[in-house]
Structure formats: structure tokens, C-alpha cells
Amino acid sequence: MPEVPSSIEISQTARLKPIEAIAEAAGILPEELEPYGRNKAKVSLELFERLKDSPDGKLILVTAMTATRAGEGKTVTSIGLAEAFGRLGVSHMLCLREPSLGPTFGIKGGAAGGGYAQVLPMEDINMHFTGDLHAITSAHNLLAAVVDNHIHHGNERGIRQDSVVWRRVMDLCDRQLRNCEIGLGSKFDGFPHPSGFDITAASEIMAILSLSRDLKELRERLERVVVAYDHWGKPVFARDLNCVGAMCVLLKDAIKPNLVQTYENTPALIHCGPFGNIAHGCNSLIATRMGLKLADYVITEAGFAADLGAEKFLNIKCRQGGLTPAAAVLVASCRALKMHGGVPAEALGEENVEAVEQGCENLRVHIENLWKFGLPQVVAVNRFPQDTPAELEAVMDFCHEMGVLSEVSEVAARGGEGGIALAKSVMNLIETKTTRYQPLYDINAPIKKKIAVLAGEVYRAEHVEYK
DSSP states (O other): OOOOOOHHHHHTTOOOOOHHHHHHHHTOOGGGEEESSSSOEEEOTTHHHHTTTSOOOEEEEEEESSOOTTOOOHHHHHHHHHHHHHHTTOOEEEEEOOOOHHHHTSSSOOSSEETTEEEESHHHHHTTTTSHHHHHHHHHHHHHHHHHHHHHTTOTTOBOGGGOOOOEEESSOOGGGSSEEEOOSOGGGOOOEEEOEEEGGGSHHHHHHHHOSSHHHHHHHHHTOEEEEBTTSOEEEGGGGTOHHHHHHHTTTTTSOEEEEETTSOEEEEOOOOOTTTSOOBOOHHHHHHHHHHOSEEEEEBSSOIIIIIHHIIIIIHHHHTOOEEEEEEEEOHHHHHHHTTOOGGGTTSOOHHHHHHHHHHHHHHHHHHHHTTOOEEEEEEOOTTOOHHHHHHHHHHHHHHTOEEEEEOHHHHGGGGGHHHHHHHHHHHHHSOOOOOOSSOTTSOHHHHHHHIIIIITOOSOOOOO
């Protein structure tokens, strides 16, 4: 593989088009666009009324095998696949999650892709963007302030001071504020009680916003948020404190998807970013539904691997939104396979075909999991510079034995050109294989039954113990 400049060096060479041109190419009318500068914009939800009779496009989920700490390239693959569709002249839309400042300044880094498979302007997307996370932070902390203020001014709802479960949030990782005591001043400064700050992406409001179809549903979901319990053990809801209207006003623009572009000037909707480990790890339902109305193919991703992010995408988001995915792209890498084959992190750059073959056991389980949901799939082997032909061949041979299509993806090094084979395989798969998507569990089943299904079917647990 040729040596690739750093992602930030590549981003600085991009020739971005005005966001109005990107919107026009995507089928968005000028009156439906709310520009935030030259290269990013909000898209009005009025678009849905105009396109309500338009057929939906095909939904493609990008997921992955269990990754190393550095990640194996779901976002890069998603962006590169979109760029490849663009090179093929195929109508498409990329739908991704919004980055959070915490991981951006931590070991993970940004979430705008890498190499020649980036969404741009990268610095804006990774930091502040159009202010969505700040709006969520404000709405969340307004509710926290109202709860404490209600108790301070007479506590009409009879809230137990030790039962407040609604903490505060900020969009940074600040270890010292995870658990703290607040209200330590005079009697005018509230009442002392333990609290703390979570990261904004972990806010329940982030999850609610990403699953709401419109402002009406957003309000209905916010009204049902539990903030504390009263002296009789009954839950106290946000609606009981008469502040949900104010929260909706703070979120009135954050509910609108954000339009940007890739390095190769193809359109991307980036909206919402709930964490996959504590929420469902997907971009907003609104953005995905908008993409499906605008394009023939919509590429989206789900956090973590197929056992976590894809499971939640298929069991939660698709069911909530009435979505039927047409196919899945399962991202694998020789680096991750070697890790699962027992190779220590410091030796992952060395050729080890035997470890790759042993690590394919992890890939096999993820392939089987997607089959359980009824999804046709293609394995995308995300190529890194240190990967050898023998290692890549071992992965491809394994996929062939499993009866699964596979393609080597070089989108980080070559942009859309490096993903054309993958794009063609995905389109061919959708044309020749009918999705038989179905969720794994009955939505009306008891909670322990749902847990048993997930633990057994997805994680291969023999039984579940409760303590």
C-alpha cells in the first residue's frame, strides 16, 4: 500500500463544495436548508411532508467484529463505501453519529473517519459542530436544576432528597466530577446531596432525541423521564415539574439533522450520538428516515461490534422506526483477528497467518449473529499498511468457507476508488438476496425472557444468573 499522509493533512487538501451545492445534489430544496456557515447546514423536518409519498431506499448497516482498542474502521468503511457509490454514480446518503468531545480528546480520538474516507469539515464535526450536544447538555441540566429547585422551594411533590436519579452532564471526560457533593453553600444555595456529571452522549435525552420522529414524539418521551421518587416510592416524572416545554424549546434545532460532505463531496447526514454500551449506539432515526426518502441507498453504522451495536440497531432502532435493513457490511481486520488469535498488542504489526486463522473464530460468531437476524452480508476486510497478502488471503479463504462474500477495502488509502469492489458486491447482494430481517425477541416478552434470548443467542451464554 502507498504511504498515506495524516488524516489532518488530507483534510486540509480537500476542495469542499458550498453546502447549498451538496444539498441540491441530494435533492434538498433551498427552503429546506438552514446553513451554518459555508460547509454545514441543518435540514428542515418539513422535507418529510414533501417526500411522504416517495418510496424508501435500501438501508445498509455497517457493523464489525470485536475490535482492538483502536477500532477497526466502521466509520472509515461507511464513508468510503459512500464515496464509492458516488464514483459509481449511484444515488446514496451516508448517515453517521455525531462525535462527542470526551472521546475526541481521549484515547479514541475523533469520529470523522480517516485517510481519504473522511467527513468534512473534520474539525467542526468533532468539536461543537452545529451545537446539538450543547443543546442536549442545556436541556438535561435545566431538568436537573428544576428538580433541585423544586425541593428547595417547598417540595410539593414530596420528592425524597436521597432518591434523585437525574444527575448532570457535560460533554467532556472530567474524572473529578463523576461523583461529587453539591449544594454545600448557605441555605440559599440549595441542599447538600450527592450528585455528579455524566458525559452528554450518555444522557437519556440523547437517546430520546435519537429515537424520536418529530417534536411531538420528543415531548411525549421527555414527559416520561423519571427524575426521582417520592416518599411513597412512586416515580416522579419530568412532566410533574412542568419544564418539558422549556426543554423542547432548547432542543428545537437539535432535532434537525446536520448535512455535511465527504472528502469526495458526497452527502452525509450526521445527527445524534448515543453511546452503544449504555444506550443503542446509532445515529438518529430522523436522519436515517430522511436519507431513505432522499436516496436509493443509505449507509449507516452502529457502535461497537455486531454483538452489541448491530443487535441494538436491529432490535431497537429498526423496530422503533419501522425500518427494514437490506444488507449488512461486517468490517474485519487482520489486526483484530491477530489479537483474537493471541498476539499481544505490540506484535500486531508482524505477519502471523496462524493467529489470523485462529482469530477468525471471533469473526465466525459475528457472521452467525447477523444470519440470526436474517440479513445478507458482505465481510469488508479493512486493509492496514502492515497487512500482508498471506494474511488477507487467509481471511478471504475463511469467508469463502463460511459461504459469505468478502472484499478487501482500501478506502482509507484510496478513497472511493478503494471501495468500488465492496460497493458493487453490496449492490449485487441486495439485488440477488432478499432480506429476511426479523428481531430476535418478542417486544412484549418479559424482561428476563429478553435477557435470556440475547445472552444465549448473541453471546452464547448457557444461562443467566441474577444476584
